[in-house]
Each structure stands twice: as structure tokens, then as C-alpha cells.
Amino acid sequence: MGRQTEQNHIRPQAGGSMRDRFSVSGLVLAMIGLPILAGLAGTVGPAFGLLPALGGGHLTLDHFAELAAQPHLSRSALISFATAIVTTGVSLVLVMLFTAGYAGTRMFSRIQHLVSPLLAIPHAAAAFGLAFLVAPSGLAMRLVSPGLTDYGSPPDWLVPQDPLGLTMMAGLIVKEMPFLFLVTLAALPQVPLVQARQLSASLGYGRIRGFLISVWPLLYRQIRLPVFAVLAYASSVVDVAMILGPALPAPLAVRITEWMADSDLQMRFLASAGALLQFALTVAAMVTWLVLEQIGSVLLRWMSRSGVRKADDRLLRRSACAAMTLSAALVFLGLAVLFLWSIAGLWPFPALLPGSVTFQAWMRALPQAGDAIATTISLASSSAAIALLFSIGLLWQGGVRDSRAFSSVLYLPLIVPQLCFVFGLQILSVALGFDASFALLLFVHLIFVLPYVTLSLSQPWQALDQRYETLAAGLGKSPLQVLLHVRLPLLTRACLTAFAVGFAVSAGLYLPTLLIGAGRIVTITTEAVALSSGGDRRAIGIYALLQTLVPFGGFLIASLVPHLLFRDRRAMRI
């Protein structure tokens, strides 16, 4: 029944000269593929000893030997690997159970409103909030001290930065879960949820079991690429790992970043070799995930064959709901603590609230932040808008669907860890004599924004019931008319979500902005990271909040506009 939507539609052949006149996919291919390949070459070269400016003129494997000799390298790699698998696994299972238990209910839309804004909160801001909350001197301990604990000074506990990286994983999960939830949400209207629920209920299945057996395989297929993006991200994350992750040894990506920034310029060779190891690690995590997918599919088949109904799944359902709520609450509470710190005077342990309130830090920061905010907004909105246009063009021409090679290039910036190619990219841009300019930075942002926007849009795009278009074509509408009057209006929500995702990605880009903008083009994120290196909680609070508010605007629009547009159209609401 569910398979109908996937297979029984005959895709109308892309007719019409408009679609064939020029190839968007060719353009995009060059736009994304070339810089990344060049960037990778700029990384691979030094890894094998080629970097003329530093006297590296011949091929050698020495730098890999040097890499292997780095102390505790395998531990670093293992932590990164485990983080990728655990983060992705826990986030996905939570989203899956929650969607299974609640999709279509009122609770679902309530949680949806609670969780969606989380996507706009930058990883670093959420991580700082969490750290301020759970540290021994954090708000949680202040709540119970000294009353319940007798602690006059904070206990000597190793949190965050715990050796197993649990705090780091938690910090990633609370951020990746909303992302997976949102892409699930975008894909949900394209599966026959209501019918499947009715059928499985009539067969006596519990909600979760019925959903998993009937709808989940379809849904998972649609969100599979985002899952891999989460996997790649978690395996190579730098900022969250620096804030919450173990320090001795640090996860692999953090160590590579340190090597890249080392004042001993010879370390660039080692960093490049490390970047290739990071690449291999990410690939290994993906291969592991493929195996896990197989195991999951076997489990699911076993589940449906066993015939067990498990009609009463309230406990599981409510646990999933509680976990979703808790993680959202943690992030919001974290933000509240960030805000408190930004206006706090002296605030010693174990005082629950600051002794005095001052806006001095805000008054010092805001005049300096104005330009950065303006730059961030213009950069993010233009790159997201251009990316949206390209994505629509791409999907319309069927580029993403038709060519496997093409889609792998498109998703390259998403799947290849950033630090594997940004250094090489910087060399390229300087070599071509490009000065740091808004246009150049916009172009580089597009490389990163376009895949996310396309990723966000392509699933709903491809799953939209084609019969609408077949019908319109049968009524004599041209392909362009069909696009403008049938497809795009039906996909308004998906388009806006894609825009907001692109906006948030651009606003949160750190490494590329810093390197390509040469520090001359400053966004709120580069400012935030520069200031957070100072560890000043007040400045961190302010910039993390600013960093949150900017992309939040994009998501607000994405969620409000459909409400207004579809006020009177019941079938268009979720």
C-alpha cells in the first residue's frame, strides 16, 4: 500500500525545451565539484609531502608515519567514531519512536513547535548552554547547593569533558535530533500515514509497532541522506567537541584543527595527513552505519513476521516523548542561563542568581556586533535564496535523480568533513588572486548551503504525488506552468523550510568564513568563536544569544508563512 507512492507512478518524461536548453546540473556540478576537488588536492598534496612554499617538493609517506606516531591517536579516532555512531543512533531512534508514537496526534504538533526552533540554535551556543547547566559550578548544582549537598564550593567532578565523551554526545544529540525530526516532518506528508495507521490499528497493532512495520521503511528511505550528513558531521565536529568533549586526548577533528593552527608551519603536513585520516574515519563510520541499517532491517522483518501486536506501548511512547521534551528543555534552559550570565555582575558559587545585574557587557558588545549581524543576515539570506533557486532548477531538470555521480558530487560538501578541504580552498582562492570579497565568500557559502537546501527539498519534491502534474499536463499546461502553478505552491512549506535550513547553515559556517573571508568579512559566528576563545562567560552568553536569534528569524518565517498561507486549506496543514 505504501509502495504505491514510490513505484506505481510513471514519471512524466521531462519534455519541453525549457528543461533542455541549459543544464543547471552541469553548472552546479562545476560550481561545487571543482572547488572541492581543488580543495582536496590542496589537502592531499601536503599529506604526501607536496607543498612547495614549505619546501615540500617530493612525494613521501613520512607524514603518515609521523601521524601514526602521534600519541594516543587511536583513542582520539575511537572517540570520534563512537560519537558519530552513538549520536546518530540515539537521535534517529528517538525521532523514530516519537514519530511512531505520536505522528498525527495533537501532542505531535505541540512537540513539533517545541523542537523546531532548536534547529536555529547554533551548535556552539547549545553546547555552551549545556555546559553552564551541568558543570559542577553550573545551575543544576547551584539549585541543590548548599542545601542538599553541603557543597560550599563546587565538587571536583569531571563533567563536562568526561573521558567517554558522554556530555559531548548529549550536546550533539540535542541538536541533531531536531534536525532529523524536521526532515522527518518534511517527508511525513508524502507517506500514507493515516491509512497505514488505520490498517495497522484494525489488525490490532500498537501504535509504535504498527508504524514501524508499515510506514517507517518508506520514511527512512526519504531521510537517509540527512542521516548520513549527521553521521559525517558528528564524526568531524570541532566546536562542540572543544566545549564539551574530552580533552585528553581530544577527538580527532579537534587535534587536526590544532595542528593546522600550530605556529610550527611544518605541522601543516601532519594536519593534511590527519585530514585524510579523518576522511577515512568518516567513511568507516558510514560503512558501519550501512551494516547497522541491515541489522535494523532484519529486526524489522523479524518483528513483522512474528505477528506480535504489542498493543499497549504507552510506556515506550511516553519515554520517547519525555526524551524529546527533556532535550528541548535542556537547550532552552541552557539559553536562559546564557542570558543570565550575559547580564550577571559577580555571581559566585553557590548563589542561585547573580548578586547584581548589569548591562555593561551588552552595551560594550552591541556596537561592535552591528556590522557582523548585518553581514551575517545578508550573506545567509542571499546564499539561501540563490541555493533555493538552484535547487528548484536542479530538481526540475531531474539532475539529482537521474545521475548517481551527480548526487554524490552535490552531497560532497556535506559528507566530506570541512577541514579536509578548506585549507586547500584557501590556497586556491589566493592563487587565483581573489581578494576577500563578499561575492567570493557568497560563492563559497553556496558550496555548503546548496547541498543542505537541495537535501531538504529533494525528498518532498520527489515524493510529491505526480498525478497532480500529470493532470495539469493533460489539461495542456506547459512544464513551466505546471512548475509554477502546481508544484511550487504544493511545496511551499518544503521550500521555506529549505530556505531556513540554508540560512542557518550559512549563518553557522565558521572555518570557511574565517579562511575565505580572511578575517575581513566578519559574521556573528566568527565573532562568537573568537570571543569564546577568551572563555568570558558574559561575552559567550551575548554572542551565543545573538548567534541564535539571527537564524531563528529564518525558521520563524518558515513556520509562520505556511500557517498564514494555508489558513483556509485544511489538507495543506500538517
Place this chain on the structure above:
Amino acid sequence: MALLAPLALATIGPAMATDAANWEQVLTEARGETVYFNAWGGSANINAYIQWAGDAVKARYGVTVVQVKLDDTARAVTSVLAEKTAGRNQHGSVDLIWINGENFAAMKRQGLLFSPGWATKLPNWDLVDIDNQPTTTTDFTIPTDGLESPWGAAKLVFFYDEARTPKKDLPDSAKDLLSFAKAHPGRFSYPQPPDFIGSSFLKQVLSELIADRTKLQKPVDDATFDADVAPLFAYLDQLHPLLWRKGKAFPKNYPDMKQKLADGELDIIFAFNPAEASAGIAAGELPGSVRSFVFSKGTLGNTHFVGIPYNANAKAGALVLANFLLSPEAQVRKQDPKIWGDPTVLAVSKLPEADRAAFAALDLGVATLPPDKLGATLAEPHPDWMTRIEAEWIKRYGAAN
């Protein structure tokens, strides 16, 4: 890239070399230039000070200053290197860079600095305290050769909260510090190397414990390295179980330690700026009962500088800014703990009467030791040592968990 190189070279010829000795011409050339000042941006008060200096040179010399806020100075070095790699030998993106120690050594070694030396030709150079502050011309044992201009002085100073820690318990040497840690486990730590302050702590301990201190003024001798640093690591092996989090995690940097002193997680912290504690009290970040102390046998001291990359686009403008930063007006403002609190590199005695009075009138704050109470200064080891002990540190303690 190879194709572009001849083009780049062709444009070098006609440009006239900027020369600090011809100051009138520097001023003319500088007017209208924009200087991208690459400086660590982790401190709001320092950023505000740089903004002030930029406004001043804009008003007086028509030079626009844009601070490029770095989270790590090495990133600016990376940028210059990337430009050199790409053959961009002119119109580079970095005009002035806040630098010292290993970053300077690396740039000097790689030929990434504007040469020949220009700092000694600056009009304000004569005011620099080269007699009493030898570190203004020798940066971590490397002669500056005028390739960088001194900006501020630094000295390792410890802070504690006298409301919690009685003065008589304070350590007076690295050895004492170990006893303090034994008596108060979990109440001391240092930033994780390679953080600058953390590595400096290692150098402080090494300077106190090494059998022959003169060895530190030369590059590391591979043959004796292990024996030379053995006392340091024996010390750390004893100290680490007594540290905050039992040495399984370390503060990130000085501001992180400052926060932990305020939170009550640490009892003793240290910084390279004697005025940090007073500035922290003024900003409401530290309790008013925080005070300073030093080791009577001496603590590390050094100087921080500004340098100009070889391919800087606005060399004249950068010279004008560097000279302004050395002016008594800029230096006295910098030393004010309400502004920044960074000690001057000028010889106050050489200054005109009015400027001397301005320095004398500075209220250094309750928690700042006056210059004559700062104790002896230990010389910074050769940068080689820092690199080597950092590597050794990571090898030994890199997987403490």
C-alpha cells in the same frame, strides 16, 4: 599558479619600498590606507582599546584600522603562509600582527616578515626601555632585529582570594606549590598546553628545577634533553593527581581559570599581566578580595610585539599604527587597569614631565603589585624548549582519562 607568478613579479618592480627612516614619506603614503590588524580577539577590553587606537590614527593620520579578531594568532601566520604558497607577494591580507615567541620565531625563520628591520627606526623607538627590559629586543632568546616593535610587557603573576586562602599558605616557589597542592588537593591547575599560559607554567617550573639554567637560553640539545627535563616531569607526575579534576581535564586558558577562581573551583591562578586581577575586579568578574603574589626567586617575563608581514598591503599605515601604539599617550592608556592594565614597554624616566606624571597618576588597583614588588624576572627559554616540552607533555599526559 606557475602562470600567475610572472604577473605578480611584474607588478613588484615599480612600487617604491616603504622605509621607516623616511618618516615624512611614510606619513604621506599612509594617508588613506586601511590597516588590517590581526590580533587575538578574546578579550572585550583589549578589543575596545584597539578600537580607540584605530579611531585616533584615523583622526590624526587618515589611517583606517580594522581589527581582525583571531582566536589564535597562528591563524594569521597561516594566512600569510597560504599567500606565500600562492605566490601572492604583494597586497597580502594581513598588515599588522600581534605576535611574540614561537609565532615570531616561525615567521622570522620562514621569511614571512617585512624586512629589513624597521622597528628601531620608528620615531618613538628612543623611548623604549631597552636597558631594563632586554626582552624588548630579544624575543624568547631570538633577536628581534627590528622585525617587530614592542607593544607591552608581561610577567607571570599569581592570584588568590584572600577571603578563602590565608596569606601564610601561599607558595613561594614551584616546590612550595606542590606542598600547597598536597594540603589542598583539587584546588590548583594550569591551562592545558599548548595554551600559551599553560606552557608558560611548564617553563616556569622547568626554569626553577633544571640543573643548569643557562641551557635554556640555547636550542634544545637532543643528547641531554631527557635528563634536562627529568626534574620537570618528575614534578608533574607528583602534581597531577593533586590537581583540579585530578589532572584528567585542564582549564582551557587564563579567562577560564579566572572564571574558576570566581566559581570557587580553583584557589590559585596565574596570568601574564600583573593587572589582570584588578581588571577582573573592576569588571565584576572576580570578587573584591582577590590579591596578587609572585615567587620571590623570580617568575617568567617577556614582551609582546607587533609585526608586519612581508607582503602587507598597507606597510606605511602599519608603521604609523605601530609607532602610535608606542607613544606615551597610547602606552599610559594601555596600562590603566580600567582600560586594559598592560604594563608599558617605555622607560618612564626618559619621558617628558607631563607623560611621567600621567604614568605616576595611574591607579593600578588594589590587586596589582607595584612594579618594584613584582620580583625578579626569569628569562624566557629558547622557543625550541616550549615546542619540545609541549610534545613531551602530550605524550605523557595526553591520555589521562
